[in-house]
Amino acid sequence: MDKLKLHSPNFIQDNIAKLAELFPNCITETLGTDGMPQKAIDFDQLRQELSDKIVEGPQERYQLNWPGKREALLTANAPIAKTLRPCREESVDFDTTQNLYIEGDNLDALKLLQETYLGKVKMIYIDPPYNTGNDFIYEDDFAEDSESYLLKSNQKDEAGNRLVANNESNGRFHSDWLSMMYPRLKLARNLLRDDGVIFISIDDNEQANLKRLCDEIFGEDSFLASIIWKKKTNGNNVWCNSPSS
Known part of the structure; x- marks a missing residue:
């Protein structure tokens, strides 16, 4: 006869x-009560996930934090009243094709894909701004209408999306980049299948912050490897830095 367990299950964990x-x-x-580290719930962050207002939480905790993070989470969760418009005149085999090409703000596109492709995407590849100080990032400010914003910033991309320069002199240089990436990665996670994978192209400027950000959004156990390559000096020089062999 199997021995009886002398303790009940840990329902909390x-x-x-x-x-x-x-x-x-x-x-x-x-x-824990035994002095050993264990996982716990960040209740302030959980409340933020379930709220449409900014939740304040001064409690100390282990986490990646920056000015504007709570607003970025609100941006990810906020619904939009937009739709995709088919362009038949620019399409090939519109009614039978299995491919979909979307032009527009990538945050809006990710939100519009949530219902149809939730948990169905096998692979995602993104090549975001590297935040070198010379490139542009998306500005997610929904507090003003687009015409007012464009008059103020005088910046937009070829598709009419709102862009702002993120210079190193900006006091929130890294924070603005993280706030731009956070809602997009969070929405991308929703689209991935359980066995799905995401590849992100980045350089040394934000690699460390991106790794921490992905650990938070996807879970640190989901990380597979960093693939490092030399573009000019040796095109065949490719190797991986993996957490496990």
């Missing part, structure tokens, strides 16, 4: 594991 599947960004670290 089981519940935390279930929440981690839905909201990996709400998982932090704490010390």
